[in-house]
Amino acid sequence: MSQSLHRYCEERLATIDAAGRMRRRRVVEGSHGVLIRVDGVDCLNFCSNDYLGLAADPRLAAALGEAASSVGTGSAASQLVTGYNAEHAALETELADWVGRERALLFSTGYGANVGTISALLGKRDHIVADALNHASLIDGSRLSGAAKHIYAHADAEAAEHSLRCCESGHTLVLTDSVFSMDGDTAPLNRLADLATEHEAWLAVDDAHGLGVFGQAGAGRVAEAGLGSAEVPLLMATLGKSVGAAGAFVAGDHAVIETIAQSARSLIFSTAMPPAVAAAARCGVAISRAADAERAHLHALIARFRAGMVRQGLSLGHSDSPIQPLIVGPETLACALSEALLADGFLVGAIRPPTVAPGTSRLRVTLSAAHDAAQVDALVAALGQAWQRVVAAGSQATGS
Ligand SMILES: *Cc1c(COP(=O)(O)O)cnc(C)c1O
Numbered sequence: 001m002s003q004s005l006h007r008y009c010e011e012r013l014a015t016i017d018a019a020g021r022m023r024r025r026r027v028v029e030g031s032h033g034v035l036i037r038v039d040g041v042d043c044l045n046f047c048s049n050d051y052l053g054l055a056a057d058p059r060l061a062a063a064l065g066e067a068a069s070s071v072g073t074g075s076a077a078s079q080l081v082t083g084y085n086a087e088h089a090a091l092e093t094e095l096a097d098w099v100g101r102e103r104a105l106l107f108s109t110g111y112g113a114n115v116g117t118i119s120a121l122l123g124k125r126d127h128i129v130a131d132a133l134n135h136a137s138l139i140d141g142s143r144l145s146g147a148a149k150h151i152y153a154h155a156d157a158e159a160a161e162h163s164l165r166c167c168e169s170g171h172t173l174v175l176t177d178s179v180f181s182m183d184g185d186t187a188p189l190n191r192l193a194d195l196a197t198e199h200e201a202w203l204a205v206d207d208a209h210g211l212g213v214f215g216q217a218g219a220g221r222v223a224e225a226g227l228g229s230a231e232v233p234l235l236m237a238t239l240g241k242s243v244g245a246a247g248a249f250v251a252g253d254h255a256v257i258e259t260i261a262q263s264a265r266s267l268i269f270s271t272a273m274p275p276a277v278a279a280a281a282r283c284g285v286a287i288s289r290a291a292d293a294e295r296a297h298l299h300a301l302i303a304r305f306r307a308g309m310v311r312q313g314l315s316l317g318h319s320d321s322p323i324q325p326l327i328v329g330p331e332t333l334a335c336a337l338s339e340a341l342l343a344d345g346f347l348v349g350a351i352r353p354p355t356v357a358p359g360t361s362r363l364r365v366t367l368s369a370a371h372d373a374a375q376v377d378a379l380v381a382a383l384g385q386a387w388q389r390v391v392a393a394g395s396q397a398t399g400s
Contacts, residue, residue, distance in 0.1 A: 053370025054244025
């Protein structure tokens with residue numbers, strides 16, 4: 001007789017706890033904007049993906065409320081049954097127009113979009129050439145497809161080319177994030193597009209952190225790089241980050257998108273997002289497209305934060321995006337820094353294994369157009385002080 005599930009889980013939890021890796025969900029009361037109340041404490045939020053400050057925008061809330069009062073809350077079925085509402089259809093048209101593709105296909109989550117799309121298009125005879133730091137949803141989609149995986153060193157186009165030379169049978173998909181979620185740096189998109197063309201491979205880019213932030217009218221990092229559907233036939237992005245709503249989409253030529261709609265299991269066997277959420281997303285898309293002033297403000301804050309960190313003697317990686325990681329190393333130090341900042345009223349996430357490689361635990365600062373310069377300056381000062389107290393003092397004590 002095997003041990004009970006209860007006992008088995010107790011042991012698993014004890015192992016996680018002993019490794020100092022127990023994750024705790026903090027309870028947010030009220031909205032998820034810049035001023036946030038977490039576990040009963042008011043703080044400044046530097047820990048979200050709300051790059052344009054739309055998650056708590058009253059215009060989106062009004063769009064959601066109005067749609068809910070006319071169409072209700074539930075879509076009540078999969079898109080392919082009776083769940084596909086006029087709000088979804090209109091959103092898809094607007095998204096395709098925004099990113100410059102023939103069509104877009106909605107999914108309820110970015111995770112589902114990536115898992116469904118990759119496994120719909122690739123199979124056992126095929127190859128996937130993927131960046132080592134791709135988002136988990138791209139990794140899981142690749143696993144589910146059964147294709148042979150070739151992982152190349154992060155953002156290294158030479159290494160990608162080396163992998164491409166090994167792919168002979170079937171089709172080959174080159175798969176990358178545009179802006180990497182834990183490092184904030186950007187894939188060599190133009191170089192990867194050239195390589196994909198040269199090796200007759202398909203290129204898929206997840207622009208979750210690029211949409212709304214980069215490119216003309218916020219059309220994303222792929223658009224900014226001048227890459228259309230000939231170069232990037234599969235473009236994914238989410239609606240829960242800069243757009244301020246929820247859900248995701250994949251965009252491309254008609255035949256590609258229709259094939260995914262016919263075969264992606266995460267679409268077919270999942271209830272469509274509530275139409276009212278699609279209405280909120282439509283509002284978020286319209287605002288994002290027109291948000292040039294907010295984008296300029298956001299990029300100015302990013303530059304201000306980076307300059308401030310240099311003055312504090314703290315070095316950041318190569319990121320021009322709202323994601324600004326400060327690599328600390330040991331996870332205990334990253335957690336201690338995060339706690340010290342929270343005590344000062346700044347919410348900054350500590351990212352540690354298994355999300356990132358051991359020894360690269362970090363504070364992941366994210367900036368939003370909803371922040372102001374004074375808030376960023378205050379964070380820089382608090383970070384400098386916390387670093388002195390926690391990291392510098394700690395390494396003196398141990399003599400290292
Ligand atoms: C957030 C994210 C996703 C997942 O999107 P959800 O809508 O949150 O499921 C996928 N890819 C990348 C790169 C992301 O950052």
